[in-house]
Amino acid sequence: GAVVSQHPSWVICKSGTSVKIECRSLDFQATTMFWYRQFPKQSLMLMATSNEGSKATYEQGVEKDKFLINHASLTLSTLTVTSAHPEDSSFYICSASGLGYEQYFGPGTRLTVT
Amino acid sequence: SQQGEEDPQALSIQEGENATMNCSYKTSINNLQWYRQNSGRGLVHLILIRSNEREKHSGRLRVTLDTSKKSSSLLITASRAADTASYFCAIEAAGNKLTFGGGTRVLVKP
Numbered sequence: 719g720a721v722v723s724q725h726p727s728w729v730i731c732k733s734g735t736s737v738k739i740e741c742r743s744l745d746f747q748a749t750t751m752f753w754y755r756q757f758p759k760q761s762l763m764l765m766a767t768s769n770e771g772s773k774a775t776y777e778q779g780v781e782k783d784k785f786l787i788n789h790a791s792l793t794l795s796t797l798t799v800t801s802a803h804p805e806d807s808s809f810y811i812c813s814a815s816g817l818g819y820e821q822y823f824g825p826g827t828r829l830t831v832t
Numbered sequence: 833s834q835q836g837e838e839d840p841q842a843l844s845i846q847e848g849e850n851a852t853m854n855c856s857y858k859t860s861i862n863n864l865q866w867y868r869q870n871s872g873r874g875l876v877h878l879i880l881i882r883s884n885e886r887e888k889h890s891g892r893l894r895v896t897l898d899t900s901k902k903s904s905s906l907l908i909t910a911s912r913a914a915d916t917a918s919y920f921c922a923i924e925a926a927g928n929k930l931t932f933g934g935g936t937r938v939l940v941k942p
Binding site: 724750752759760761762763764767809811813815820821822823824825826828 | 867872873874875876877880920927928929930931932933934935937
């Protein structure tokens with residue numbers, strides 16, 4: 719099956735700093751990547767959808783200047799949390815889909831902002 | 833909201849018993865998918881059922897879909913301790929976007 723990786727798997731950062739999370743499709747070309755956020759014991763909430771080479775489409779209520787998404791290639795998308803605050807602490811999960819439209823999920827990145 | 837609602841929120845059963853969880857939604861869908869998530873881990877895709885399908889099986893999993901009632905159910909038969917996880921339904925309406933339900937936390941006691 720298709721494999722999606724995320725790096726790092728967990729990160730701790732200080733309030734006010736920026737953190738970059740990578741999402742890679744390892745064995746297929748991902749024309750679309752999705753970024754989700756999941757708070758403890760809650761469901762996944764879609765943050766944004768990104769297509770290779772174009773600007774990401776953000777869901778309502780998600781600040782695009784705070785959560786910068788770059789999808790520069792067919793195998794890599796990055797999410798940068800800028801000026802992180804403790805309330806940004808969450809589990810961030812990406813998924814990737816190719817021509818078949820099925821989404822393949824990464825293992826997630828746990829962000830803790832102190 | 834298109835978000836699916838899952839019922840129950842939590843379920844505790846003995847190993848060997850069956851576990852049933854339900855998902856309801858509000859809009860028309862292309863398909864409905866079920867995922868499993870172990871604590872602190874990523875999602876594992878279990879099964880996809882299309883809007884024109886009514887029932888699907890995969891191993892010990894059975895999924896039903898009733899588009900007239902806008903609901904789906906996931907049945908895990910002969911549960912095992914390893915089935916302990918959170919289970920989420922996700923609806924795909926348009927544009928390949930998935931909207932997830934609130935999840936059901938399943939605890940299978942040995």
